[in-house]
Amino acid sequence: xxxxxxxxxxxxxxxxxxxxxxxxxxxxxxxxxxxxxxxxxxxxxxxxxxxxxxxxxxxxxxxxxxxxxxxxxxxxxxxxxxxxxxxxxxxxxxxxxxxxxxxxxxxxxxxxxxxxxxxxxxxxxxxxxxxxxxxxxxxxxxxxx
Amino acid sequence: xxxxxxxxxxxxxxxxxxxxxxxxxxxxxxxxxxxxxxxxxxxxxxxxxxxxxxxxxxxxxxxxxxxxxxxxxxxxxxxxxxxxxxxxxxxxxxxxxxxxxxxxxxxxxxxxxxxxxxxxxxxxxxxxxxxxxxxxxxxxxxxxx
Amino acid sequence: xxxxxxxxxxxxxxxxxxxxxxxxxxxxxxxxxxxxxxxxxxxxxxxxxxxxxxxxxxxxxxxxxxxxxxxxxxxxxxxxxxxxxxxxxxxxxxxxxxxxxxxxxxxxxxxxxxxxxxxxxxxxxxxxxxxxxxxxxxxxxxxxx
Amino acid sequence: xxxxxxxxxxxxxxxxxxxxxxxxxxxxxxxxxxxxxxxxxxxxxxxxxxxxxxxxxxxxxxxxxxxxxxxxxxxxxxxxxxxxxxxxxxxxxxxxxxxxxxxxxxxxxxxxxxxxxxxxxxxxxxxxxxxxxxxxxxxxxxxxx
Amino acid sequence: xxxxxxxxxxxxxxxxxxxxxxxxxxxxxxxxxxxxxxxxxxxxxxxxxxxxxxxxxxxxxxxxxxxxxxxxxxxxxxxxxxxxxxxxxxxxxxxxxxxxxxxxxxxxxxxxxxxxxxxxxxxxxxxxxxxxxxxxxxxxxxxxx
Amino acid sequence: xxxxxxxxxxxxxxxxxxxxxxxxxxxxxxxxxxxxxxxxxxxxxxxxxxxxxxxxxxxxxxxxxxxxxxxxxxxxxxxxxxxxxxxxxxxxxxxxxxxxxxxxxxxxxxxxxxxxxxxxxxxxxxxxxxxxxxxxxxxxxxxxx
Numbered sequence: 109x110x111x112x113x114x115x116x117x118x119x120x121x122x123x124x125x126x127x128x129x130x131x132x133x134x135x136x137x138x139x140x141x142x143x144x145x146x147x148x149x150x151x152x153x154x155x156x157x158x159x160x161x162x163x164x165x166x167x168x169x170x171x172x173x174x175x176x177x178x179x180x181x182x183x184x185x186x187x188x189x190x191x192x193x194x195x196x197x198x199x200x201x202x203x204x205x206x207x208x209x210x211x212x213x214x215x216x217x218x219x220x221x222x223x224x225x226x227x228x229x230x231x232x233x234x235x236x237x238x239x240x241x242x243x244x245x246x247x248x249x250x251x252x253x
Numbered sequence: 254x255x256x257x258x259x260x261x262x263x264x265x266x267x268x269x270x271x272x273x274x275x276x277x278x279x280x281x282x283x284x285x286x287x288x289x290x291x292x293x294x295x296x297x298x299x300x301x302x303x304x305x306x307x308x309x310x311x312x313x314x315x316x317x318x319x320x321x322x323x324x325x326x327x328x329x330x331x332x333x334x335x336x337x338x339x340x341x342x343x344x345x346x347x348x349x350x351x352x353x354x355x356x357x358x359x360x361x362x363x364x365x366x367x368x369x370x371x372x373x374x375x376x377x378x379x380x381x382x383x384x385x386x387x388x389x390x391x392x393x394x395x396x397x398x
Numbered sequence: 399x400x401x402x403x404x405x406x407x408x409x410x411x412x413x414x415x416x417x418x419x420x421x422x423x424x425x426x427x428x429x430x431x432x433x434x435x436x437x438x439x440x441x442x443x444x445x446x447x448x449x450x451x452x453x454x455x456x457x458x459x460x461x462x463x464x465x466x467x468x469x470x471x472x473x474x475x476x477x478x479x480x481x482x483x484x485x486x487x488x489x490x491x492x493x494x495x496x497x498x499x500x501x502x503x504x505x506x507x508x509x510x511x512x513x514x515x516x517x518x519x520x521x522x523x524x525x526x527x528x529x530x531x532x533x534x535x536x537x538x539x540x541x542x543x
Numbered sequence: 544x545x546x547x548x549x550x551x552x553x554x555x556x557x558x559x560x561x562x563x564x565x566x567x568x569x570x571x572x573x574x575x576x577x578x579x580x581x582x583x584x585x586x587x588x589x590x591x592x593x594x595x596x597x598x599x600x601x602x603x604x605x606x607x608x609x610x611x612x613x614x615x616x617x618x619x620x621x622x623x624x625x626x627x628x629x630x631x632x633x634x635x636x637x638x639x640x641x642x643x644x645x646x647x648x649x650x651x652x653x654x655x656x657x658x659x660x661x662x663x664x665x666x667x668x669x670x671x672x673x674x675x676x677x678x679x680x681x682x683x684x685x686x687x688x
Numbered sequence: 689x690x691x692x693x694x695x696x697x698x699x700x701x702x703x704x705x706x707x708x709x710x711x712x713x714x715x716x717x718x719x720x721x722x723x724x725x726x727x728x729x730x731x732x733x734x735x736x737x738x739x740x741x742x743x744x745x746x747x748x749x750x751x752x753x754x755x756x757x758x759x760x761x762x763x764x765x766x767x768x769x770x771x772x773x774x775x776x777x778x779x780x781x782x783x784x785x786x787x788x789x790x791x792x793x794x795x796x797x798x799x800x801x802x803x804x805x806x807x808x809x810x811x812x813x814x815x816x817x818x819x820x821x822x823x824x825x826x827x828x829x830x831x832x833x
Numbered sequence: 834x835x836x837x838x839x840x841x842x843x844x845x846x847x848x849x850x851x852x853x854x855x856x857x858x859x860x861x862x863x864x865x866x867x868x869x870x871x872x873x874x875x876x877x878x879x880x881x882x883x884x885x886x887x888x889x890x891x892x893x894x895x896x897x898x899x900x901x902x903x904x905x906x907x908x909x910x911x912x913x914x915x916x917x918x919x920x921x922x923x924x925x926x927x928x929x930x931x932x933x934x935x936x937x938x939x940x941x942x943x944x945x946x947x948x949x950x951x952x953x954x955x956x957x958x959x960x961x962x963x964x965x966x967x968x969x970x971x972x973x974x975x976x977x978x
Contacts, residue, residue: 109350110387114388115387116375119385123261123264127278131273131276132273155256172945172946173941173946174945174946174947174976181906185337188338189335189390192334192629194392195332215387218897221897228390230261231254241260241395242255242467243254243258243392243394244260245260245264245373245390246333246334246390247388247389247390247391248337249387249388250902251899317508317510317511318676319514326471339773339909354531363462365461365464366462367464396467396468399666399678405678406665406678409554409680413554440622460619469611478624478625478628479624479680482620482623483623483628483919484918495544500600504678516678518581522545531753532684533548533549533661534682535550535554535624535680535682537679539677539678564798606800609800609801609804613831655751655752659754679791686758689930689957690967690968695894695967695969696848696970699970703841708856711853711856712853765918768914768917768918769914769917769970769972772910772913772914772973785834795967796928806968808970810841811834821947823834823838823839823841823972823974824834824840825953825970825971826970827914827969827970
């Protein structure tokens with residue numbers, strides 16, 4: 109198990125209330141992170157929302173393709189968990205309140221393993237008919253920097 | 254958002270230490286749950302481990318196919334998040350320490366919505382070569398009962 | 399093999415002419431069922447068409463999310479058969495005449511196994527260029543009630 | 544809709560009893576077909592069972608790769624319906640009694656459209672734990688010859 | 689290995705400059721081929737662009753569904769390589785300059801194995817945010833004629 | 834389009850004969866690369882073969898997880914192209930002669946974009962029955978270092 113659990117921290121930031129997150133504030137000091145919301149299930153918009161938040165909060169550089177590439181694949185992996193393999197999901201899902209968190213840190217003791225990034229989504233997902241929804245979660249992790 | 258968040262509770266039970274879980278003990282009183290470990294990435298064994306734990310702890314009935322069917326599809330959805338769409342994943346993954354939680358409860362206010370079940374996995378997943386691993390997570394939810 | 403074959407009955411209702419279906423009328427008395435058509439391959443519209451038909455014909459309750467959730471996953475499973483794993487299928491398919499059937503019944507002898515639901519699609523599916531099409535079939539089954 | 548419905552005929556041959564199939568005997572005279580059983584969910588064995596049956600019954604030539612290639616992809620498409628997108632399915636499924644049918648014919652009026660092949664599977668599929676199973680179905684179609 | 693490598697030739701036509709392709713001109717005399725460009729990642733448009741080019745250059749007949757069906761599935765297989773299993777890819781990708789090649793020939797020594805078709809894509813693929821792109825490639829092969 | 838096309842070079846190294854590769858020797862001086870063979874379609878063995886070759890030829894460090902992680906995901910992406918979305922492919926494919934190439938270089942003009950890695954596979958892939966095979970190809974690209 110990595111020393112600093114950036115994936116677990118991303119899940120906690122994405123799903124806990126501020127009060128619930130309190131006991132983890134010490135662990136959160138070891139990483140850089142941000143959070144945000146994505147109100148639609150349009151894939152392009154969800155990805156843009158996460159990328160924009162990560163750049164505005166200086167979690168990733170907005171000048172380097174390699175950092176966006178690293179984040180992008182972490183987002184895709186997290187969305188696999190949100191979608192759970194459902195065909196054409198982007199076309200037929202409607203979500204109400206998807207929160208996300210991006211966490212960047214150095215999970216491994218060995219200095220040269222360098223920085224990694226975690227993306228977590230938490231919220232509700234539903235069929236196209238309004239009012240039908242349950243919780244969904246997704247986590248993606250990648251090396252970066 | 255459902256009133257009782259069985260998905261979030263499953264995530265917390267699967268990933269927190271006993272100390273970290275303490276503040277959530279009140280919320281956990283509203284549901285039935287169990288936890289366990291799956292030490293291999295052989296799909297058949299992971300599924301059996303979760304089913305066995307859920308039956309031994311009386312989270313589901315071991316006499317009704319419909320309850321196993323409900324749990325089984327929740328497990329499959331959770332494994333999609335763990336695997337993140339990787340081809341032939343069952344054949345080429347090796348994991349060290351996958352913990353799981355099964356939570357059963359009544360998330361919705363409306364009485365007739367009845368019982369639902371959540372399955373969460375948290376742990377590390379790696380390529381076949383030893384020592385290469387990072388965190389992974391998956392959540393599945395289904396109606397049951 | 400279940401005692402009452404709701405999946406086989408759904409396939410027959412979806413694909414046979416009224417005359418061809420005649421010999422199965424006795425078997426159909428053991429279940430509740432309805433049928434309908436979906437004229438586009440837009441996923442959201444196909445799902446809505448099936449859900450609307452199932453509710454109008456009182457095959458499922460339109461007041462319970464758990465029944466729509468059960469039907470929804472049976473529809474998704476049936477669409478996997480229709481689409482056969484083709485990427486982005488919702489975007490690049492054009493179909494002419496997809497018929498569907500929804501069958502609800504009690505397939506198992508053991509009383510407590512309760513009610514299950516089957517969804518079948520049958521029709522033609524084609525590439526975006528008009529006139530290119532062949533038959534396609536899909537079946538999904540789930541516990542309900 | 545094609546004139547001769549090889550897909551529908553394959554579905555009927557795979558799922559009906561001999562008595563139920565009787566009324567379709569006239570339609571079946573327009574095509575060549577065979578049927579068989581596959582008792583395991585090991586992919587390699589299922590594919591071999593269908594290929595062997597199709598060759599023994601002279602539905603396809605056992606000397607031409609192009610005919611086996613056409614059949615092979617029709618089998619894969621049919622298995623997508625059987626498996627419904629479930630990850631690592633070959634590893635974690637156990638089936639009891641999967642019947643298959645292979646139908647070869649000329650569905651289209653235009654002579655040059657030539658021969659096509661349909662493969663259908665029907666049976667029960669279950670989780671690894673014995674006794675848990677429900678119906679499953681899959682259909683694949685390809686040009687051949 | 690087939691005698692005439694239509695897949696390798698399609699790959700070379702799609703990715704080499706005219707000068708780089710020069711040494712392969714002798715091999716290209718054994719096959720029929722065409723090339724073209726697809727400037728968007730909208731699936732329907734990419735498929736139409738390849739089909740239109742193949743028909744205009746008489747690589748396939750525009751009067752036979754079976755030839756379009758053969759080409760269509762070769763395109764789908766090639767797009768799997770371009771997309772690499774990414775969910776909802778058609779919705780969230782933006783590409784700049786995807787070149788394609790369609791090659792038709794007789795790869796096998798045995799006369800009756802007949803004609804086969806290969807489709808290759810080569811270009812850059814990127815996330816929705818402009819300027820983020822790297823190379824991508826895909827190859828599909830099918831029997832035809 | 835990147836300045837140095839590591840993906841195209843990987844494809845050429847994987848598929849050309851030494852004579853055919855000659856004209857590209859100047860371009861190959863800008864990158865580090867190695868090649869090898871994988872004689873089985875067992876996923877775990879294919880991945881190990883590529884990783885071992887890349888480490889023995891010092892294309893990646895054998896002491897850093899982050900470099901193996903980068904290579905591993907490039908291999909997975911390349912295998913998506915080889916497998917073309919076929920279910921349970923690892924279980925039911927048999928291949929004869931899959932060659933691979935790993936290329937590491939700096940594709941982008943901007944210095945800080947750093948190093949990237951490309952993995953290409955080229956060979957024949959077949960159904961389990963011996964003698965049935967056609968060409969297959971796959972390319973994956975990732976940031977590294």
